[in-house]
Amino acid sequence: MPGLDLTQLSSNWKKLQDKLQTEKRQEPESHGLKRKRPEGKNETTNGYKRARIADSKLYGPVNSRKKMGLAPSKPEGERKLDRKNSDFAKKHDLAPEDVSAAYGNPQRKHIDDINGGLHPSHKAGKYVSLDCEMVGTGPPPYTDNVLARASLVNFHGEQIYDSYVLPPPGIEVQDYRTFVSGIKPTHLVPGYAKPFAEVQKDVANLLDGRILVGHALRNDLQVLMLSHPRRDMRDTSRHPKWRLQNGGRPPALRKLAKMQLGMEIQTGEHSSVEDARATMMLFRKDKVGFEEENVKRFGRHSTFQPKGLKQVNGAVPPRDSPDDNRESEEDDDDEGLDTLDGEEDPEVVAEGASAVETLTPNAKKKKKKKKRTKRK
Numbered sequence: 001m002p003g004l005d006l007t008q009l010s011s012n013w014k015k016l017q018d019k020l021q022t023e024k025r026q027e028p029e030s031h032g033l034k035r036k037r038p039e040g041k042n043e044t045t046n047g048y049k050r051a052r053i054a055d056s057k058l059y060g061p062v063n064s065r066k067k068m069g070l071a072p073s074k075p076e077g078e079r080k081l082d083r084k085n086s087d088f089a090k091k092h093d094l095a096p097e098d099v100s101a102a103y104g105n106p107q108r109k110h111i112d113d114i115n116g117g118l119h120p121s122h123k124a125g126k127y128v129s130l131d132c133e134m135v136g137t138g139p140p141p142y143t144d145n146v147l148a149r150a151s152l153v154n155f156h157g158e159q160i161y162d163s164y165v166l167p168p169p170g171i172e173v174q175d176y177r178t179f180v181s182g183i184k185p186t187h188l189v190p191g192y193a194k195p196f197a198e199v200q201k202d203v204a205n206l207l208d209g210r211i212l213v214g215h216a217l218r219n220d221l222q223v224l225m226l227s228h229p230r231r232d233m234r235d236t237s238r239h240p241k242w243r244l245q246n247g248g249r250p251p252a253l254r255k256l257a258k259m260q261l262g263m264e265i266q267t268g269e270h271s272s273v274e275d276a277r278a279t280m281m282l283f284r285k286d287k288v289g290f291e292e293e294n295v296k297r298f299g300r301h302s303t304f305q306p307k308g309l310k311q312v313n314g315a316v317p318p319r320d321s322p323d324d325n326r327e328s329e330e331d332d333d334d335e336g337l338d339t340l341d342g343e344e345d346p347e348v349v350a351e352g353a354s355a356v357e358t359l360t361p362n363a364k365k366k367k368k369k370k371k372r373t374k375r376k
Helices: 011-026 076-091 096-102 196-207 217-224 240-245 253-261 272-285 287-298 346-357
Strands: 127-137 144-154 159-164 211-214 233-235
Touching: 127 196, 127 217, 127 272, 144 196, 144 217, 144 272, 159 196, 159 272, 196 217, 211 217, 211 272, 217 233, 240 253, 253 272, 272 287
Parallel strands: 127 211, 211 233
Antiparallel strands: 127 144, 144 159
């Protein structure tokens, strides 16, 4: 390439070259050191240079950084669990507190006390959910059921009772059905499992005067050799709304939990505590519908009253005459129990309170005598 002909350069180019040469001569030698900034431009914090950020509004204050280890970060699993439960409640039209109370609330996660018997602190309340695990006996194919485990949870899904059960005297277990029931021979040994009579008595005391929730309750009560007033039973397998969705047949609990709650249960060995908790969640989802069906079938009756409604402003509800005491005995069998938060509907409590307030101390009204029908 031929050399540059300086005679052909323009006058402007020559002036630029002279200016650059002059500025280069005026610049001091750095000797590899950084040039010191002018005063006022070198801002420091505690002796350290402050980081330069383009926009503090986007990135926040410079000094707001937290030191590692001062506040533990939330586990990733819990963050996913919170978002999952929130979406789950919206999708299935459930109250968020119901979902968090029964499943997946990191601050209130249930810790089940397997085979712990009666829980020392959890209260039963008005509603209890029952589920039992059974093993097989009798002649092959061992279709006769024997109670092997009984579990109950309260309205909020908290375990209030769980126990393995020894078979009654004279009955030998032929099929443990472990792949379904989760019961193993080591569970049904003296000293670990309780005698049948003891468990039967414990469960009977918990059911007394309360509303029993369950799935196919007839089977559970049969192996417990207990009975319960039919008007005080809420069976999710017999709920007309859900039977209609299943072609008129009683839906399986696993299918019902999947359809109504979006939950996967009974994927392997069953847990009676988990099944009782899922059943209570099903009841809570359509509690109003269950109560409406109960009124259609049995009529309105004196229901569980929380303490505080028995006397308002000095007014006391009228007492039945001695002749009516026998007929109202079942109606009043659930008074005196403590309700749990959320068990009573606000409109029902308000209605009951206003009715009591209208009474005067000298009121002499009597309850209308109810026509009773025999129950088989």
